[in-house]
Amino acid sequence: MRPKRATQMKKNVGLCPCIFCREICSEESSSAECSSCKGWIHLLKKASFSPNQVRAEQLMLKTYNIDLPKSVPMSSSASRVDDISGSILKRYHPVILESHVPIEVCCDGNCLFRAVSKGLRNTEEHYMQIRLLTLLELILNRIHYDYEHEAFVDHFNDDRLLFDRFDTVLKDIATEFSYCGMVALSGISAALSVPIQSYCPPTQGAYFLSEPLARVVRGRGVSQRKNPAFILMWTCSFIPLTTNAFTPNHFVVLHNNLKSPVVDLTFVFADDNHDDDSASATAAVACVGNDDEDDDTAAVADISDNGTVDYDEDEADDYDDDAIDKDGHFVSTEPDILPGGKSLPLGRFLETEKVIEILQRTSVNDTHSEVPRGKKDDVYSVVQNENNKDRRT
Structure with a gap:
């Protein structure tokens, strides 16, 4: 026209x-x-998506019988291991490598949809169709994805998760090679009617980074009794230079390499101690089956005694931590806490009033010039603030 x-x-x-x-x-x-x-x-002053256009698109898909093929069990022997994700797991959560192996997914901005296609159909080739189905789902059900909507339905109920504006999310999903995150993952779950186990290795600041991403994602209308179809791992396209530099920007499939069912990797923090040290976070591994309508209250299993996977540790060792740490970026894991460290009462964070009291009664001689290096378990130290004051003046 x-x-x-x-x-x-x-x-x-x-x-x-x-x-x-x-x-x-x-x-x-x-x-x-x-x-x-x-x-x-x-003439539209601002282009937008029309629900009628979406319904017409859905009708065309139905008329021409365009649908995703049936699920195909994934085999790690027929897939490439993602060595970078393997090294990340080895550093942050090595016990997972005893039962799971990260499967490589093309890193081109379509990785979320490629990983879902790989996890469900054992091939990445359906990623564009999954993008389309996700886009249609969000447009037709805006109140489930737009946090600014007056009738917003929050399926996560977690303030630690930060979402983009709805129009930005739509644009990202509609654009090939554009990275998408948790909102899109919820839309994928709803569009395909499958729950997906989301997993992120416990890193520095695990309570605010890893734990919110480690959950079973059940989108709109997905049964609470339905078990996760596969495990989606938030990872990085490169090996972080420091232990606290991990920022997820890529997705891969975390394949269960044993004969046991898919597992629920949800972090549990002992005694509510949300310490930044990833060693304080453990993973509760609950056995769940594939696509069965079993109870969600599955038994908790200990995977620490399971057999090893077909994972090439020699190849992963090419990314030598010592080589990366030659400039001293890594914090030492040796227990070399400087004198003056005090034990936290009951292993919990200090209340604000208690912190103020400690600061008021601590003498200069009992303070440190910098944060003590090394492994710190349930302790606190008082650090001088002169450097910060100098920077402000």
Whole structure:
């Protein structure tokens, strides 16, 4: 259609309402005429997605019987191991490598949808179709994904998760090679009617980074009794230079390499001690089956005694921590806490009033010039603040 602006023919607009909304154009600059069918249409000041367009797209998919193929069990022997993710697991959560292996997924911005396609169909080739189905799901069910909507339905109920604005999320999903996150993952779950186990290795600041991402994602309308179809791992496209530099920017499939069912990797912090040290976080591994309508209250299993996976540790060792740490970026794991460290009462964080009291009664001689290096378990130290004061002045 080649539209032209309504100018001298404006007087005919009343006889030719918009062919989409049937409303009569009230402004000359807001209408255009199709040079072929002579139909009038409104000109959009801001392009958006129409629910009617979505329903038409869904009808076309149904009419031409365009659907994802049936699920295919994934085999790690027929897939490439993601060595970078393996090294990340070896550093942050090595026990997982006793039963699981990270499967490589193309790192091109489509990794979320490629990983879902790989996890469900044992191939990445359906990623664009999954993008489309996810986009249609979000447009038709906005209140489940737009946190600014007055009737927003929060399926996560976790303030630690930060979401982009709805229009930004839509644009990212609709754009090939554009990275997507947790909102899109919820849409994928709803669009495909499958729960997905989301997993992120416990890193520095695990309570605010890893724990919110380690959950079973059940999108709109997905049964609470349905078990996760596969494990999606939040990982990185490169090996972090320091232990606290891990920022997820890639997705892979974490494949269970044993004969046991898929597991629920949900972090549990002992005694509510949300310490930044990843060693304080443990993973509760609950056995769940694939696509069965069993109770969600599955038994907890200890995977520490299970057999090893077919994982090439020699190849992973090419990323030598010592080589990366030659400039001293890594914090030593040796128990070399400086004198003056005090034990936390009951292994918990200090209340604000208690912190103020400690700061008021601590002498200069009992403070440290910097945060003591090394492994710190349930202790606190008072550090001088002169450097920060100097930077502000």
